[in-house]
Amino acid sequence: MLKVSHIVKEYAKHRALDDVSLEVETGTIFGLLGPNGAGKTSLIRIINQITGPDEGEVFFDGEKLNQNHINKIGYLPEERGLYKQMEIGEQMLYLAQLKGLSRVEAAKRIKFWFEKMGMQDWWKKKVEDLSKGMQQKVQFVATVFHEPELIILDEPFSGFDPVNAEIIKDEILELNKKGSTIIFSTHRMESVELLCNHIALLNKSHKILDGSVKSIKNAYRNNTFYLETTRAFDIANVKTFELLNSAKSDEGEKIKIKLKDGFSTNDVLSELIPLTGINYLEEVIPTMNEIFIEKVKQLN
Amino acid sequence: MNKVFLIIQREYLSRVKKKSFLIMTFLVPSLFIAMIFFVGYLTKKGDDSKKEFKVCDQSGIFKNQLSNSSTLNFTYLDGNYDQAKKDIRKEKNAYLLYIPSDYAQSGNTEIISEKKPGFAVVDDIETQMENILRNKKLIAAGIDTAILNNSKAKVSINAKQLTDEGEKDASIGATFIVGFVSAFLIYLSLFIYGAQVMRGVIEEKTNRIIEVIVSSVKPFQLMLGKILGIGAVGLTQFLLWIILSTSLSTLAAGYFSKDDGVKAKIEQVGKTTQGQEMTKAASSNNKVQDFLQAADTINFPYIISTFFFYFLGGYLLYSALFAAVGSAVDNETETQQFMLPITLPLIFTFILGMNVIV
Numbered sequence: 107m108l109k110v111s112h113i114v115k116e117y118a119k120h121r122a123l124d125d126v127s128l129e130v131e132t133g134t135i136f137g138l139l140g141p142n143g144a145g146k147t148s149l150i151r152i153i154n155q156i157t158g159p160d161e162g163e164v165f166f167d168g169e170k171l172n173q174n175h176i177n178k179i180g181y182l183p184e185e186r187g188l189y190k191q192m193e194i195g196e197q198m199l200y201l202a203q204l205k206g207l208s209r210v211e212a213a214k215r216i217k218f219w220f221e222k223m224g225m226q227d228w229w230k231k232k233v234e235d236l237s238k239g240m241q242q243k244v245q246f247v248a249t250v251f252h253e254p255e256l257i258i259l260d261e262p263f264s265g266f267d268p269v270n271a272e273i274i275k276d277e278i279l280e281l282n283k284k285g286s287t288i289i290f291s292t293h294r295m296e297s298v299e300l301l302c303n304h305i306a307l308l309n310k311s312h313k314i315l316d317g318s319v320k321s322i323k324n325a326y327r328n329n330t331f332y333l334e335t336t337r338a339f340d341i342a343n344v345k346t347f348e349l350l351n352s353a354k355s356d357e358g359e360k361i362k363i364k365l366k367d368g369f370s371t372n373d374v375l376s377e378l379i380p381l382t383g384i385n386y387l388e389e390v391i392p393t394m395n396e397i398f399i400e401k402v403k404q405l406n
Numbered sequence: 407m408n409k410v411f412l413i414i415q416r417e418y419l420s421r422v423k424k425k426s427f428l429i430m431t432f433l434v435p436s437l438f439i440a441m442i443f444f445v446g447y448l449t450k451k452g453d454d455s456k457k458e459f460k461v462c463d464q465s466g467i468f469k470n471q472l473s474n475s476s477t478l479n480f481t482y483l484d485g486n487y488d489q490a491k492k493d494i495r496k497e498k499n500a501y502l503l504y505i506p507s508d509y510a511q512s513g514n515t516e517i518i519s520e521k522k523p524g525f526a527v528v529d530d531i532e533t534q535m536e537n538i539l540r541n542k543k544l545i546a547a548g549i550d551t552a553i554l555n556n557s558k559a560k561v562s563i564n565a566k567q568l569t570d571e572g573e574k575d576a577s578i579g580a581t582f583i584v585g586f587v588s589a590f591l592i593y594l595s596l597f598i599y600g601a602q603v604m605r606g607v608i609e610e611k612t613n614r615i616i617e618v619i620v621s622s623v624k625p626f627q628l629m630l631g632k633i634l635g636i637g638a639v640g641l642t643q644f645l646l647w648i649i650l651s652t653s654l655s656t657l658a659a660g661y662f663s664k665d666d667g668v669k670a671k672i673e674q675v676g677k678t679t680q681g682q683e684m685t686k687a688a689s690s691n692n693k694v695q696d697f698l699q700a701a702d703t704i705n706f707p708y709i710i711s712t713f714f715f716y717f718l719g720g721y722l723l724y725s726a727l728f729a730a731v732g733s734a735v736d737n738e739t740e741t742q743q744f745m746l747p748i749t750l751p752l753i754f755t756f757i758l759g760m761n762v763i764v
Contacts, residue, residue, distance in 0.1 A: 154621040173624070181621045187614025192420060203412050204622040248618065 107132040107287050108153065108256060113162035115148050122148040123159070124311040130256075130289060130304070135282055137298045137319075138291040139394060140308035146291045147184060149308070150258055153289075154181050166256075177206040180254035184261045184291075186245045188233045194244055195229035198251070205252040212251075219247045223273070238265055246274060250281060257281060260291045275301070295394040307398055314401050326397050329365040330390040331374075336383030346373045362390065409623045413631025414638065417606065421639045431643055435650040457527060458500040462490045464507040471538045478530065491518060503531065580704055585763035588713050593756045596720050599640040600728035600748075604741065606632055607732030633725045640721065641714070648710070724752065 108130040115123040123145045130136045138146050151157045153164060155171060164171040166178070189197055195216065202212035220226050223243055233241060242265045250257060262278070263271045279301070282288050290298045299305070299319060306316035315322065330350065341349050341361075346369040350362040365374065371387060378384055392400070421427055459480045463469055464487070472480045480503075483490050487504055494502040501519040509515060515535070517523055544554060610616040619628055731744040 151617075156617065156620050176622060179621070181618070183614070183617040183621075185614040185617065187616070187618065189420075189615055190613060200412065200416050201618065201622070204409055204619065245618075 107134075107167060108289075109165040109168075110149070110153070111163050111165070113149065113152060113159045113164070115145075115152060115157070116160050121311050123152075125162075126308070126311075126313045127162075128306045128313060128316055130287060132287055133282070133285065134303045135278075135288045135290065135301055137295075137302035137305035138289055138308065139293070139295045139298070139305055139398070141293050143310075144293075144308040145311045146293075146308055147260060150181070150260055150289075150291055153258065154179060177252065178255045180205075180249040180252065180257045182246060182249040182257075182259045182262060184264075186242060186265070188241060188245065188248075190234045191232060193229070194231050194233065194236075197233070198244070198248060201248050202251055207252055215251045215253075216247070219251050223247060223277075239267060239270055242266060243270065243274075246277070250277075250286075253284075254286065256287050256289065258289045258291070261294075262290065262292075263294075263297055295398060299394040305394070307401065309398075309402055309405075314405060315397070322397065323391055326392045326400070327389065328392075331363050331365070331371070332360065332386070332388045332390060333363050333374075333378075334360045334385040335378070336385060339378070339381040344377055345369075346377050410627050410631045410634075413623070413628060414635040417632050417635025418638050421602075421636065422642060427639070427643070431646045432650070435647050435654055438651060439654050456499075457523070458497070459503050459531075460490060460494065460500060461503045461505070462487050463503075463505045465505050465509040467509065467542065468505060468535065468538060472531070472534055475530075478527065494518060495520060582763060584704060584709060586760070588709065589756065589759040589763065592713070592717050592720055593752065593759075595640055595644070595717060596724045596752060599636055599721060600724045602636050602639075603633055603725040604728040604732035605738065606636065607729050608735065608738055608741075611733075611736065629726075629729055633722065633729065636725065637718065637721050640717070644714075644717070724748065 110129070111127050113123050113126045114121070126145070126149060138149070140146050148157075152159050153171070155173070155176065166175045169175075192200075198216045199209065199212050202216060203209060207215070220228065225240075225243065225247075228236070228240070228244070233244070236244065246262070249259070257278075259278070262274060266274060278288060290302060292298055302319055304316070304318050305322065307314050317325075331347075345366070347363040347365050350364055352361040363374075365371070374387065375384065456476075457478055459472075459478060460483050461468065461472065461480055462483045469482055472478075474480055490502055490504075494500055499521070501517055501523055504516045504518060506512070506514065517528065517531075541554060545551060610619065623631075727748050731741055731748065734744060735741050
């Protein structure tokens with residue numbers, strides 16, 4: 107769907123993107139993650155043809171990126187903005203027509219979305235009369251009403267209360283089911299790791315990691331488990347794992363363990379069953395945050 | 407191209423629908439007409455008050471020489487200067503013209519009064535006194551009085567323009583005024599509408615909508631649409647002003663033409679000039695008559711079309727420059743430092759334009 111190859115983007119004294127390549131497949135929800143200033147927005151602006159790369163190329167459906175692709179992309183910028191003095195309805199019609207819809211078609215779709223999001227009576231209102239959350243909703247509709255093949259959302263949940271964030275999340279998932287490919291860009295990695303199939307991690311202008319969420323998490327598993335037992339046992343004598351840390355609770359002992367080389371969870375269970383009762387044994391799966399921090403540590 | 411049209415449409419409608427546009431459209435011609443009436447009223451009122459001049463002439467040169475006019479009346483005092491100075495304070499609208507005995511040597515005279523005399527009045531008296539002195543000196547030098555009286559010449563150049571249709575009155579005074587007003591209007595409107603383009607650019611940047619728009623259209627299309635849209639607002643405003651001013655001044659003209667006496671007088675004066683009778687009174691009214699005739703000879707469709715042509719050319723150039731300033735700054739207060747490079751050539755061309763017109 108989208109292929110970014112060896113992009114370099116330089117500003118006056120600063121290299122914002124350094125040889126970044128990535129590929130987004132059709133139908134995926136792709137997370138573009140990284141801390142502030144990593145180059146996420148620079149990359150998104152290049153994909154949206156707001157700026158051009160200094161080196162490298164972007165391909166959309168195998169074609170080199172050009173003006174015809176503009177109508178196939180919906181973009182929600184991080185810095186939200188609308189014309190303050192214009193009526194919402196007029197404004198939406200204008201933006202929809204700029205995306206290539208006819209006036210009649212645009213009016214139909216805007217009405218559909220307004221009904222869906224419960225904003226029917228906003229048509230004659232002005233942006234300055236709306237709350238920030240309401241403006242965000244309007245802007246979200248303006249991003250998706252032309253049913254783009256690729257939807258790019260820069261920090262989509264900032265400024266939403268939990269209820270509205272949930273509504274937007276559901277809408278995004280529904281759009282994805284209907285066939286839209288979605289790129290999330292955020293520095294709050296925990297907010298999207300459950301949504302995304304694929305991610306790319308950017309740090310200091312470089313891509314440091316990409317792949318499917320599953321494979322990345324698998325790669326960062328390190329045989330660590332949480333174990334809770336009904337009563338204490340002598341850890342010094344067990345052969346299959348070592349203790350990382352422990353905490354006492356009323357029901358028993360909750361500990362974090364690491365398997366020794368050559369042993370599986372089955373070996374742990376068979377060793378423990380004669381010694382104590384087992385409440386649960388659960389693998390510790392690293393969060394994106396942890397993976398990111400570890401990756402950055404490795405690079406340094 | 408379709409997108410440019412959409413942008414033009416938005417820029418145009420969002421401005422024309424504003425209340426401030428309507429207010430400006432109606433206010434400016436009304437103010438203009440009101441100003442003309444006010445100036446006319448003041449001039450008329452100023453003419454009415456007759457100024458009484460008491461001449462205390464110790465040199466004796468000017469006695470009974472200064473001529474009265476519609477605004478000036480001279481009386482000659484015999485008393486001494488100190489007494490006259492005391493008396494003059496008691497009278498309203500009276501002035502004491504004091505000419506010391508050594509006037510011929512020093513060249514100093516004084517006007518003493520409670521109110522300040524106007525510039526035109528002082529100028530008029532100075533001219534009269536200079537003429538009287540010159541005549542006196544010429545006669546003293548032995549020139550015949552008869553020759554002196556005949557030597558007063560009155561010249562009035564009648565400019566004719568050679569065109570395909572033959573000779574035409576060039577109507578210099580009227581063309582000057584039309585040229586000046588048009589040049590000034592273009593100068594002013596370039597500033598007004600250029601600044602609107604700049605403000606539009608800054609507005610989109612501070613609203614952050616620019617990123618949404620630029621991800622839908624090319625920046626060039628946005629700039630073109632914005633400039634053309636605001637230009638169309640300017641043209642609409644000018645057209646409305648022309649229509650409103652014309653209808654208002656037609657109404658005003660209708661009101662004035664009821665005053666048949668004035669009209670008859672002007673016609674009467676016109677006839678006497680044709681009869682080659684040059685009187686002083688006629689010559690001043692003649693100017694008005696000339697101007698009215700000259701205004702008739704101006705080719706208004708031509709003037710208006712060239713006005714729009716130059717307005718558009720200047721607007722396209724300067725609004726692009728203003729847009730560049732807008733894109734270089736984040737808010738309006740920062741624009742000042744960039745304004746000078748734009749303002750300078752604009753003022754320079756305005757001065758250049760004045761030279762061409764004169």
